[in-house]
Amino acid sequence: MTIEDAEWKPPIVTVTVDLVIFTVRDGDLQVLLIDRGIEPYLGYPALPGGYIDKGETLEEAALRELHEETGLDARTLHLEQLHAYSDPRRDPRGRVITVAYLALGPDLPVPVSGTDAAAASWAPVSDALAGRLAFDHAGILRDGLERARSQLEHTTVAAAFCVEPFTISDLRHIYEAVWGFKLDPSNFRRKVTRTEGFLEPTGERYVPQIGRPALLYRRGNAAALSPPLLRTSQLSSAGGNAADRTMPLVPQENAGLAGSD
Amino acid sequence: MTIEDAEWKPPIVTVTVDLVIFTVRDGDLQVLLIDRGIEPYLGYPALPGGYIDKGETLEEAALRELHEETGLDARTLHLEQLHAYSDPRRDPRGRVITVAYLALGPDLPVPVSGTDAAAASWAPVSDALAGRLAFDHAGILRDGLERARSQLEHTTVAAAFCVEPFTISDLRHIYEAVWGFKLDPSNFRRKVTRTEGFLEPTGERYVPQIGRPALLYRRGNAAALSPPLLRTSQLSSAGGNAADRTMPLVPQENAGLAGSD
DNA sequence: TCACTTATGGTCAGTATGACTTTTACGTGG
DNA sequence: CCACGTAAAAGTCATACTGACCATAAGTGA
Numbered sequence: 001m002t003i004e005d006a007e008w009k010p011p012i013v014t015v016t017v018d019l020v021i022f023t024v025r026d027g028d029l030q031v032l033l034i035d036r037g038i039e040p041y042l043g044y045p046a047l048p049g050g051y052i053d054k055g056e057t058l059e060e061a062a063l064r065e066l067h068e069e070t071g072l073d074a075r076t077l078h079l080e081q082l083h084a085y086s087d088p089r090r091d092p093r094g095r096v097i098t099v100a101y102l103a104l105g106p107d108l109p110v111p112v113s114g115t116d117a118a119a120a121s122w123a124p125v126s127d128a129l130a131g132r133l134a135f136d137h138a139g140i141l142r143d144g145l146e147r148a149r150s151q152l153e154h155t156t157v158a159a160a161f162c163v164e165p166f167t168i169s170d171l172r173h174i175y176e177a178v179w180g181f182k183l184d185p186s187n188f189r190r191k192v193t194r195t196e197g198f199l200e201p202t203g204e205r206y207v208p209q210i211g212r213p214a215l216l217y218r219r220g221n222a223a224a225l226s227p228p229l230l231r232t233s234q235l236s237s238a239g240g241n242a243a244d245r246t247m248p249l250v251p252q253e254n255a256g257l258a259g260s261d
Numbered sequence: 262m263t264i265e266d267a268e269w270k271p272p273i274v275t276v277t278v279d280l281v282i283f284t285v286r287d288g289d290l291q292v293l294l295i296d297r298g299i300e301p302y303l304g305y306p307a308l309p310g311g312y313i314d315k316g317e318t319l320e321e322a323a324l325r326e327l328h329e330e331t332g333l334d335a336r337t338l339h340l341e342q343l344h345a346y347s348d349p350r351r352d353p354r355g356r357v358i359t360v361a362y363l364a365l366g367p368d369l370p371v372p373v374s375g376t377d378a379a380a381a382s383w384a385p386v387s388d389a390l391a392g393r394l395a396f397d398h399a400g401i402l403r404d405g406l407e408r409a410r411s412q413l414e415h416t417t418v419a420a421a422f423c424v425e426p427f428t429i430s431d432l433r434h435i436y437e438a439v440w441g442f443k444l445d446p447s448n449f450r451r452k453v454t455r456t457e458g459f460l461e462p463t464g465e466r467y468v469p470q471i472g473r474p475a476l477l478y479r480r481g482n483a484a485a486l487s488p489p490l491l492r493t494s495q496l497s498s499a500g501g502n503a504a505d506r507t508m509p510l511v512p513q514e515n516a517g518l519a520g521s522d
Numbered sequence: 523t524c525a526c527t528t529a530t531g532g533t534c535a536g537t538a539t540g541a542c543t544t545t546t547a548c549g550t551g552g
Numbered sequence: 553c554c555a556c557g558t559a560a561a562a563g564t565c566a567t568a569c570t571g572a573c574c575a576t577a578a579g580t581g582a
Contacts, residue, residue, distance in 0.1 A: 010275045011312070086318045099347075169528080169529080185528085190570090210526075213529075447562080448539070474548060474560075475561090
């Protein structure tokens with residue numbers, strides 16, 4: 001932060017936050033999108049977001065937008081900064097830099113159409129990426145997806161997708177929805193139960209319509225998963241039927257080192 | 262990015278980039294700092310950085326500042342976005358949001374005092390964190406250190422610290438400097454040589470003053486390290502002498518999930 | 523009762539790793 | 553020329569973790 005010349009006027013920049021809000025509904029990963037009510041990109045789906053207010057941090061702005069769009073707060077879900085996007089041509093109206101946040105939460109009441117939530121709705125990530133999104137939001141969504149997938153490897157955030165109390169199958173379904181392929185139930189159970197502080201048994205159990213009752217758990221207080229639960233070459237069909245194997249949502253992963261901009 | 266009211270004026274924000282530039286010199290991790298020539302924080306050490314210019318991306322701004330401070334470009338080193346810092350009180354002059362970048366490079370000619378590099382110099386990270394830094398740069402530096410340490414676990418960036426060609430010992434010294442403790446030479450060798458694409462043998466060898474000559478390598482084209490090279494409980498003394506075990510540079514790690522702001 | 527479904531638990535081989543030992547290849551000083 | 557010191561390179565071995573797979577348990581409904 002070198003300021004050599006007191007007369008120098010820094011370029012005018014507008015700063016916004018955009019939110020990649022993920023949940024798992026009906027067995028697949030969904031993202032909250034709004035329909036843009038104004039130009040540019042009128043009518044296009046876009047990530048929710050907005051300007052930062054004077055005197056608030058980016059994270060506070062993200063939480064505020066989140067609350068406006070979904071009625072949720074930080075106690076219910078996980079929020080983390082994703083990346084800042086700054087292509088000078090990303091917004092035709094001028095110089096707008098956006099800082100994207102990733103929010104992960106359980107399948108909730110459905111977007112409570114808040115104040116300015118014009119038409120917020122959940123869409124499967126695969127659908128959202130197949131169509132067009134406003135601005136550079138497709139790229140932001142891709143980055144958010146990759147971050148979410150990576151976080152599941154190294155942390156216990158997957159539990160943030162679950163409504164407590166939950167079963168190990170519920171948790172496994174989160175992994176399967178986010179990663180896009182099936183996991184071996186037995187090996188998955190071994191991993192998560194042996195990871196100290198991932199799950200906290202409630203003693204209760206859930207009796208389903210069919211099949212053996214499952215034990216119920218709550219989130220533990222561990223944040224990190226070490227050793228990690230890697231998603232390399234997990235191609236198990238878990239039922240002998242290759243047809244129920246879900247395809248990856250995005251064909252190419254960006255496994256690169258450098259942060260893109 | 263919801264813009265409901267065309268009359269609404271977004272708050273005025275200034276955006277800067279700050280750089281955490283690491284290298285390994287004399288066996289320990291050093292960071293490039295400048296001495297602030299103006300208020301606020303006159304005379305305090307600070308991370309190099311500056312305003313973004315009109316029409317350039319944050320990454321371009323980071324590369325430009327990097328070049329001004331060190332004379333280096335992206336071909337020589339690794340650059341990635343770290344985090345955006347937005348506390349409204351982080352700069353007493355007003356609303357300044359900064360996006361920090363992490364740069365990793367080999368020990369080079371020394372900072373070429375460029376145009377506005379008032380007094381740029383390398384300082385051991387432990388020293389920098391022990392003293393005071395301008396603004397919130399201590400926190401940024403801590404985050405950069407943690408990111409660098411983590412990157413060494415999962416990627417091959419450590420090679421970005423080495424001048425080609427290099428020996429496996431050179432590479433191991435990078436890990437030891439960044440992580441702050443010694444590694445077992447034999448196990449380290451096994452890991453890096455068996456990781457496809459990490460090292461590319463040159464066929465040449467380096468004949469040192471003492472000891473057996475070492476083979477020389479160049480960077481391979483692999484970016485990811487899987488399985489990762491974890492730094493958990495690596496407490497080997499590598500020579501039987503506990504005294505040469507380096508202490509961690511920072512006592513407490515922030516291993517949390519959520520992005521801080 | 524059996525059939526069906528899912529949860530839970532166990533086996534076993536292959537891989538990766540930490541701790542440790544052994545051998546190799548230099549320069550150097552007797 | 554040889555013993556010595558040093559560090560690289562290579563090997564050993566027990567343990568941990570994982571993927572693939574098999575077995576049993578605990579419910580519901582016919």
